[in-house]
Amino acid sequence: xxxxxxxxxxxxxxxxxxxxxxxxxxxxxxxxxxxxxxxxxxxxxxxxxxxxxxxxxxxxxxxxxxxxxxxxxxxxxxxxxxxxxxxxxxxxxxxxxxxxxxxxxxxxxxxxxxxxxxxxxxxxxxxxxxxxxxxxxxxxxxxxxxxxxxxxxxxxxxxxxxxxxxxxxxxxxxxxxxxxxxxxxxxxxxxxxxxxxxxxxxxxxxxxxxxxxxxxxxxxxxxxxxxxxxxxxxxxxxxxxxxxxxxxxxxxxxxxxxxxxxxxxxxxxxxxxxxxxxxxxxxxxxxxxxxxxxxxxxxxxxxxxxxxxxxxxxxxxxxxxxxxxxxxxxxxxxxxxxxx
Amino acid sequence: xxxxxxxxxxxxxxxxxxxxxxxxxxxxxxxxxxxxxxxxxxxxxxxxxxxxxxxxxxxxxxxxxxxxxxxxxxxxxxxxxxxxxxxxxxxxxxxxxxxxxxxxxxxxxxxxxxxxxxxxxxxxxxxxxxxxxxxxxxxxxxxxxxxxxxxxxxxxxxxxxxxxxxxxxxxxxxxxxxxxxxxxxxxxxxxxxxxxxxxxxxxxxxxxxxxxxxxxxxxxxxxxxxxxxxxxxxxxxxxxxxxxxxxxxxxxxxxxxxxxxxxxxxxxxxxxxxxxxxxxxxxxxxxxxxxxxxxxxxxxxxxxxxxxxxxxxxxxxxxxxxxxxxxxxxxxxxxxxxxxxxxxxxxxxxxxxxxxxxxxxxxxxxxxxxxxxxxxxxxxxxxxxxxxxxxxxxxxxxxxxxxxxxxxxxxxxxxxxxxxxxxxxxxxxxxxxxxxxxxxxxxxxxxxxxxxxxxxxxxxxxxxxxxxxxxxxxxxxxxxxxxxxxxxxxxxxxxxxxxxxxxxxxxxxxxxxxxxxxxxxxxxxxxxxxxxxxxxxxxxxxxxxxxxxxxxxxxxxxxxxxxxxxx
Numbered sequence: 001x002x003x004x005x006x007x008x009x010x011x012x013x014x015x016x017x018x019x020x021x022x023x024x025x026x027x028x029x030x031x032x033x034x035x036x037x038x039x040x041x042x043x044x045x046x047x048x049x050x051x052x053x054x055x056x057x058x059x060x061x062x063x064x065x066x067x068x069x070x071x072x073x074x075x076x077x078x079x080x081x082x083x084x085x086x087x088x089x090x091x092x093x094x095x096x097x098x099x100x101x102x103x104x105x106x107x108x109x110x111x112x113x114x115x116x117x118x119x120x121x122x123x124x125x126x127x128x129x130x131x132x133x134x135x136x137x138x139x140x141x142x143x144x145x146x147x148x149x150x151x152x153x154x155x156x157x158x159x160x161x162x163x164x165x166x167x168x169x170x171x172x173x174x175x176x177x178x179x180x181x182x183x184x185x186x187x188x189x190x191x192x193x194x195x196x197x198x199x200x201x202x203x204x205x206x207x208x209x210x211x212x213x214x215x216x217x218x219x220x221x222x223x224x225x226x227x228x229x230x231x232x233x234x235x236x237x238x239x240x241x242x243x244x245x246x247x248x249x250x251x252x253x254x255x256x257x258x259x260x261x262x263x264x265x266x267x268x269x270x271x272x273x274x275x276x277x278x279x280x281x282x283x284x285x286x287x288x289x290x291x292x293x294x295x296x297x298x299x300x301x302x303x304x305x306x307x308x309x310x311x312x313x314x315x316x317x318x319x320x321x322x323x324x325x326x327x328x329x330x331x332x333x334x335x336x337x338x339x340x
Numbered sequence: 341x342x343x344x345x346x347x348x349x350x351x352x353x354x355x356x357x358x359x360x361x362x363x364x365x366x367x368x369x370x371x372x373x374x375x376x377x378x379x380x381x382x383x384x385x386x387x388x389x390x391x392x393x394x395x396x397x398x399x400x401x402x403x404x405x406x407x408x409x410x411x412x413x414x415x416x417x418x419x420x421x422x423x424x425x426x427x428x429x430x431x432x433x434x435x436x437x438x439x440x441x442x443x444x445x446x447x448x449x450x451x452x453x454x455x456x457x458x459x460x461x462x463x464x465x466x467x468x469x470x471x472x473x474x475x476x477x478x479x480x481x482x483x484x485x486x487x488x489x490x491x492x493x494x495x496x497x498x499x500x501x502x503x504x505x506x507x508x509x510x511x512x513x514x515x516x517x518x519x520x521x522x523x524x525x526x527x528x529x530x531x532x533x534x535x536x537x538x539x540x541x542x543x544x545x546x547x548x549x550x551x552x553x554x555x556x557x558x559x560x561x562x563x564x565x566x567x568x569x570x571x572x573x574x575x576x577x578x579x580x581x582x583x584x585x586x587x588x589x590x591x592x593x594x595x596x597x598x599x600x601x602x603x604x605x606x607x608x609x610x611x612x613x614x615x616x617x618x619x620x621x622x623x624x625x626x627x628x629x630x631x632x633x634x635x636x637x638x639x640x641x642x643x644x645x646x647x648x649x650x651x652x653x654x655x656x657x658x659x660x661x662x663x664x665x666x667x668x669x670x671x672x673x674x675x676x677x678x679x680x681x682x683x684x685x686x687x688x689x690x691x692x693x694x695x696x697x698x699x700x701x702x703x704x705x706x707x708x709x710x711x712x713x714x715x716x717x718x719x720x721x722x723x724x725x726x727x728x729x730x731x732x733x734x735x736x737x738x739x740x741x742x743x744x745x746x747x748x749x750x751x752x753x754x755x756x757x758x759x760x761x762x763x764x765x766x767x768x769x770x771x772x773x774x775x776x777x778x779x780x781x782x783x784x785x786x787x788x789x790x791x792x793x794x795x796x797x798x799x800x801x802x803x804x805x806x807x808x809x810x811x812x813x814x815x816x817x818x819x820x821x822x823x824x825x826x827x828x829x830x831x832x833x834x835x836x837x838x839x840x841x842x843x844x845x846x847x848x849x850x851x852x853x854x855x856x857x858x859x860x861x862x863x864x865x866x867x868x869x870x871x872x873x874x875x876x877x878x879x880x881x882x883x884x885x886x887x888x889x890x891x892x893x894x895x896x897x898x899x900x901x902x903x904x905x906x907x
Contacts, residue, residue: 018576018590228741228745251750
């Protein structure tokens with residue numbers, strides 16, 4: 001089947017076809033057809049978010065967690081630290097708990113008014129979880145904001161101005177990045193043995209986790225700063241700082257928002273990790289999930305509930321923020337929007 | 341012989357989108373006979389690519405064929421299974437993709453990718469046979485030293501070489517039909533011509549039929565026997581290619597022909613005496629570039645010092661060596677001198693890498709020159725203070741190539757246009773607003789776009805916004821860096837006409853940077869041809885077109901598709 005000789009003769013003369021003129025072929029050239037809906041990146045993202053149940057579920061969850069953190073007493077009247085007893089000593093306590101005198105309360109199971117039982121110290125598990133919410137959440141939010149601010153400032157300057165500033169900032173970031181944050185935080189927290197508080201632990205975690213945010217922002221800035229619209233504003237006479245603030249940053253911030261929401265979950269976990277390792281917040285002043293998980297490990301076999309419930313609270317919170325982060329990321333990414 | 345190889349009957353294709361189901365192709369029918377070349381011509385969104393992709397079932401995942409038949413040798417390809425389709429692709433129907441830069445996998449060697457195609461199509465089996473065949477494919481694709489080339493990576497190949505590889509891959513299965521989707525749009529003009537010549541040679545040697553998809557009427561008429569003109573998913577005119585070009589019958593085709601710069605250049609003389617309206621808009625609402633060209637020519641050069649003068653300007657970039665240590669000098673602009681008289685248009689022409697855009701950036705003070713002198717209005721830009729440079733920026737405005745990249749996507753049109761006024765502290769709020777509306781009116785956009793965002797506008801409209809922003813400060817000089825290259829023919833003609841009108845009205849001076857000599861003919865007064873950073877020729881447009889002095893200029897002229905077809 002050689003085909004080399006197939007089309008020797010010219011193709012049969014094609015007949016001429018002219019479609020009927022319907023009139024709609026000749027609309028005004030490049031007619032302006034704008035939809036009534038205003039739209040831009042953020043508005044489109046919001047429209048997209050509105051339609052996602054994942055967004056609403058995680059938003060409801062987060063709102064609930066914030067509410068718990070702000071008003072813990074709306075959920076439990078039992079103090080988390082005071083009045084913890086190892087065993088029932090007198091009749092008042094016996095009446096309150098509905099158990100005979102001499103009952104061991106440490107690691108005891110649920111009793112009326114104490115739905116999740118007691119810790120080794122005889123404190124109410126449910127109350128500790130509720131009161132621990134604010135610590136865990138505060139640490140998460142403070143760390144996230146800190147990481148976002150440091151990351152944005154360093155990433156923006158490194159990416160936009162480039163040159164030696166870029167090299168210095170990014171190498172500095174690499175050095176920080178190379179230190180495992182747990183190790184670094186352990187060192188920092190050991191320095192503040194006696195005055196540990198939410199700010200100190202947030203600083204200890206945040207100071208070592210900004211390099212990845214800075215890298216992400218820097219790469220976005222590098223992409224955006226080569227856009228024609230940035231060159232156009234330079235040609236207009238905009239100063240470099242103003243170009244960066246007005247045009248480059250707003251167009252490169254989206255991924256940082258996403259990373260930050262996901263990072264919030266990471267910060268809560270980090271606080272729990274540090275508390276678990278015993279270098280977190282003092283557990284007699286600050287209720288925190290990490291503290292409780294850490295304290296409960298010794299009685300894992302006898303009273304697993306004291307470990308499991310705070311872990312569930314931690315997991316659900318982290319899950320809510322990760323789901324929120326994913327939803328926001330998908331909404332901000334036009335490609336992810338289109339493929340849905 | 342009269343049995344068609346491919347027969348498309350009443351093809352309908354639709355896409356599922358957020359706004360519902362959209363019909364992209366609405367009842368298209370045509371035949372392709374063995375060995376014949378058919379061109380499908382249309383603007384973007386006309387359904388030409390969708391038609392071609394529907395034939396080999398490579399539609400995007402949200403698209404599907406909703407009706408009609410695609411009969412290839414009597415078999416309906418719209419109904420075959422995915423398995424059978426895989427056999428058809430490559431072996432019976434080859435595809436030459438649009439963008440050679442994106443169509444080769446950068447992490448695999450060229451050889452691997454050619455061999456992969458050969459193996460997938462079952463042309464050869466066994467390591468040695470496949471290798472031998474791959475060498476033959478590359479050799480046929482016109483790459484010398486094929487053995488060595490197989491071991492190289494895509495980034496070591498130029499755009500033209502990559503397209504040769506892709507053509508080679510498309511033809512490796514010796515298919516009966518090749519679909520070439522804008523095969524040369526992403527390439528330099530002279531390379532474009534060579535690639536098309538090569539594709540022509542190969543398909544006629546093998547007796548392969550070809551469907552050539554293009555937006556360029558001239559190119560279609562030059563390369564194909566038959567032509568289909570599509571508009572909004574329908575065929576508006578079909579028939580012998582040359583006949584359609586010489587005698588368009590459908591109003592839409594007439595409009596396309598009138599707007600095509602490559603063809604307009606020869607129409608210039610014919611309609612020059614016919615005395616139509618002064619603006620480029622002709623009676624039927626279409627745009628005749630020939631008239632626009634005359635409007636541009638009517639703007640006479642004013643007296644006084646030239647608006648722009650380059651004297652021996654050189655720009656050397658320091659490139660990092662591949663080893664990472666030390667640097668090598670790369671001279672992007674080499675001793676360039678030219679003058680642009682006030683109120684005239686100078687076209688800076690050259691292929692990519694010729695230094696034309698760098699020259700524009702030097703003028704706009706976006707890059708620092710290495711040596712030489714740039715004078716604006718007779719003043720040396722080196723001697724300007726910071727304040728004067730800032731003022732200079734207000735009198736010299738750029739319009740860039742990419743209509744999708746040149747506007748900040750997060751700012752609405754009003755804020756975009758008002759920005760230069762704010763930066764230069766011109767007027768108060770009310771007068772700035774009035775100025776925004778005024779320039780929008782000058783670029784023929786309705787006032788309602790002020791609150792809109794760039795993604796709601798088409799490419800041509802964005803480019804008009806970019807022009808409006810450039811005009812806001814009432815500049816003397818506008819630097820147009822490939823400002824119309826990314827636009828469809830009709831829109832391109834519209835923007836060119838607008839530019840010509842604005843020049844006549846406002847006495848603007850244009851530095852027009854382009855790779856497309858066809859456009860130069862209708863807009864420019866003088867041409868500077870650049871090659872590898874040097875000026876190889878400069879003269880008036882008529883001189884260059886009538887009597888090019890340099891081989892390189894002649895090549896550029898020859899590369900205008902369809903240039904000789906209408907004489």
